Structure formats: C-alpha cells, structure tokens
C-alpha cells in the first residue's frame with residue numbers, strides 16, 4: 001500500500017493553519033473556496049477577517065453582496081465570493097442554515113465543484129471522497145507513475161479512481177489534507193524533496209527517477225495581452241467609478257475602462273457617449289495586471305469633466321466613498337493615483 005506512511009507523517013508534520021482543526025462544514029467551505037487559486041499564506045489573514053465578520057451561514061446569507069466583495073478585495077477570482085454569498089442564501093433559506101450533509105447536495109451548491117465538495121465532505125463529515133486539486137494530482141501521478149497528460153479527461157478519471165481506491169476510510173479528511181501538505185512542502189512541482197518523503201519507498205516516480213518530469217501537462221496558453229485605457233475623471237472633488245457588468249470582475253467597482261484602446265482620444269469618445277465632456281489633464285503612467293487568461297496593459301490618464309449631462313451607469317465618489325467600495329487588485333495602481341488626485345483637491 002503506497003500510502004501507509006502518509007497519516008503517521010501527517011500527524012507529526014501537519015501545517016498549523018488558522019482554518020485547520022475545525023470540522024464545521026461552513027468554516028471548511030470558506031477556507032477551501034479561498035484556497036482555490038490563492039496561496040495558503042495569503043488566505044490565512046483573509047480567512048480570519050472573513051470569519052470574524054461572517055462567522056456562520058446566517059451572517060453571510062444576510063450580508064450585502066458589496067460587503068462580501070469588500071472582504072474579498074485583493075483575493076481575486078471574485079466569482080468565488082459571489083457564489084459563496086449565493087450558496088449561503090440557499091443554505092439559509094432551503095436548509096434552515098444547516099450546511100447540507102450529503103456529497104450530492106453539497107456539490108449542487110453554486111461555486112462548489114468536485115474538489116470543494118470532496119474537501120468539505122471528507123473533512124467535516126468524514127465521507128471518503130478524494131479532494132483532487134493540483135497537489136493531489138501531482139503526488140498521485142508521481143506515486144503511481146502516471147506518465148500521460150493529466151489534463152486529458154480519461155487520465156483525470158484515473159487519478160480520481162486511484163484517490164478513491166486509496167483514501168483512508170476512517171480519516172478521509174486527514175488523508176486529503178496530508179496529501180495537500182505533502183504536495184505543498186515536499187512533493188513540490190519541479191524538484192521534489194524525495195529524500196524527506198514518507199512515500200518514497202513505494203513511489204514509482206522516485207524509483208524510476210523521473211519525478212521532476214511529472215505530472216505531464218500540455219503547455220498552457222500564455223495570457224493574451226489587452227491594451228486598456230483607464231480614465232480617472234474628476235469632477236467637483238469627486239471621481240468617476242463604474243460597477244463592472246462583464247463576467248470578469250463582475251460586481252466590483254472600477255474607473256472608466258476602455259478595452260483594446262489605450263488612447264486619450266478613445267477615452268474622450270467613450271465619455272462623450274456617456275454624456276460627459278472632459279479635458280485631458282495629465283498622463284499618469286502605466287500599470288499591468290495579469291489574469292489567468294489575459295494581461296491588462298493599462299495606460300492611466302487624468303481627465304477633468306467640464307460637463308455632465310447624464311448620471312446613469314456611473315457614480316462620482318469622494319475619497320472616503322472610494323475607499324469603502326470593493327475594487328479589484330487590477331485597479332490598485334489607478335486607485336493610488338486617484339486617491340492622490342482627490343487628496344490634492346482637498347488640500
């Protein structure tokens with residue numbers, strides 16, 4: 001059995017994390033959603049703050065979405081926060097605030113995929129579902145010597161099946177977390193530290209000396225660069241913001257953005273179309289933000305509005321209001337410059 005030494009190793013070496021040690025499904029769910037695509041060290045602070053403000057399903061379900069997004073600000077992948085909020089409302093309304101207990105019902109909640117359902121059910125309810133994330137995929141593919149592209153559906157299924165076959169039925173949550181820890185501290189991408197690994201004697205990749213080549217993955221497409229004009233439009237000591245409607249960053253607040261055109265003329269035309277006449281005041285430099293599939297190459301300009309004919313589809317806010325709105329990390333550089341403009345206006 002390749003995993004015999006896994007749980008004894010985990011008992012001695014598990015990472016101490018603020019979201020560990022609980023079997024409260026709500027708490028496990030919040031931490032697992034935060035941990036998707038986000039580093040463990042980053043999650044710790046966010047998790048503590050989030051749980052203080054939203055300690056249970058009811059608190060989250062009754063909160064305003066904008067506040068939830070504000071607590072998520074900086075974590076990225078904001079659809080996670082919107083789905084958390086939606087799911088909390090369902091649990092509150094349909095399950096009387098008690099997190100559902102079967103894998104099927106947990107999996108049916110918004111934003112919960114196979115991985116999260118398995119993590120919640122194994123940790124909170126001791127149900128034997130392997131939580132196959134990047135770490136588990138890497139470790140399992142190495143231990144069992146899977147040398148095909150792990151992105152292929154049949155190979156994914158094979159890894160899932162191996163997980164199901166080997167998960168510890170008495171301690172499934174610990175088994176999942178042990179593999180997560182092993183993947184995060186020893187069985188690292190690139191060069192694993194096999195000498196320290198409790199599984200090495202039964203690990204196919206270690207015995208074949210090709211762990212560094214596994215898992216096999218087809219090269220990911222590089223993110224596509226997108227030119228983006230960013231207008232900081234001031235008017236009577238306030239600045240223009242809009243709430244995003246597009247799928248990327250939906251619900252968050254941004255300055256006026258113009259995709260695929262980073263020129264002042266393009267931004268002035270867009271403003272004109274919104275019923276705003278403005279004059280270019282200064283070029284505030286560039287900023288870049290990398291998403292998973294695209295890179296925003298932003299050019300930031302300051303405009304002063306000279307005429308505002310309409311007031312729909314945007315808001316003018318002062319520095320305090322701006323600080324209270326949930327803005328994505330992509331707006332970090334622009335927000336800093338916006339604050340400087342607003343504060344200079346006050347002085």
Ligand code: SF4
Pocket residue numbers: 139142143186187188192193194195197198199200201203204205206211
């Ligand atoms: S022996 Fe090496 S490759 Fe195998 S599971 Fe351990 S760290 Fe990973």
